[in-house]
Amino acid sequence: MIGRKKSKAKETQFTEQITSIRGKLYRLAYCYVKNEQEALDIVSDATYKGYLAFMKADTVTYFDSWMSRIVINTAIDYMYRSKPMLVLEDFTQGLEAPVENVSIEAKMDLYNALDRLRPEEKTYIILKYFVSLSFREMAEVLAVPENTVKSRFYRIMQQLKAYLIEGEVDSI
Incomplete structure (x- = not known):
C-alpha cells in the first residue's frame, strides 16, 4: 500500500511539473521540425520517455x-528518421524582438543557412535565440561545461556567417 501511495505521489509530481513547462517544450520541438503536428508528436514521445525515466x-x-534535453534528443532522432523537406515558414514569432525590417530573401537565406547545420549544431542556435536561454542554462540542458x-x-555562429556570405556570393 505504501508503494502505491508513493507511486501515485510521483505521478502527480510529474504531471504538475510537465504541465508547467509544456509550452516551452512545444516551442523547443517546433523549432526543430517547423510543423505543429510533428512538434506535438515529439513532445508526446518525449513526455512518455520522461515519465518512464522519472518513475524509475x-x-x-x-x-x-x-x-x-529529452525533447531535444527526441527531435534530433525524429529529424534523422524523417526525410528532409523544405519548409518556407517564418520563425519570427519565436524571437523576443520581432524582425520586421528584414526582407523575405534575407530570412530565407538565414533559414537555408540554418538548414545546412547538423541537428546537434542547430540545438545551440535554437536554445540561444528561439528559447532565449543563457549560456549557463544551455550548459545545464546540454549537460556540458558552460x-x-x-x-x-x-x-x-562563424559557420552560419560563412554560409550567409557564401550565399551572397552565389546569388551575385
Whole structure:
C-alpha cells in the first residue's frame, strides 16, 4: 500500500511539473521540425520517455533542463528518421524582438543557412535565440561545461556567417 501511495505521489509530481513547462517544450520541438503536428508528436514521445525515466529515478534535479534535453534528443532522432523537406515558414514569432525590417530573401537565406547545420549544431542556435536561454542554462540542458557551450556556439555562429556570405556570393 505504501508503494502505491508513493507511486501515485510521483505521478502527480510529474504531471504538475510537465504541465508547467509544456509550452516551452512545444516551442523547443517546433523549432526543430517547423510543423505543429510533428512538434506535438515529439513532445508526446518525449513526455512518455520522461515519465518512464522519472518513475524509475530516485530524484530528478533540474526537471526543466532534464525534460528539455529529452525533447531535444527526441527531435534530433525524429529529424534523422524523417526525410528532409523544405519548409518556407517564418520563425519570427519565436524571437523576443520581432524582425520586421528584414526582407523575405534575407530570412530565407538565414533559414537555408540554418538548414545546412547538423541537428546537434542547430540545438545551440535554437536554445540561444528561439528559447532565449543563457549560456549557463544551455550548459545545464546540454549537460556540458558552460565554456564548451560558448566555444561551440561561437564556432557555429562563424559557420552560419560563412554560409550567409557564401550565399551572397552565389546569388551575385
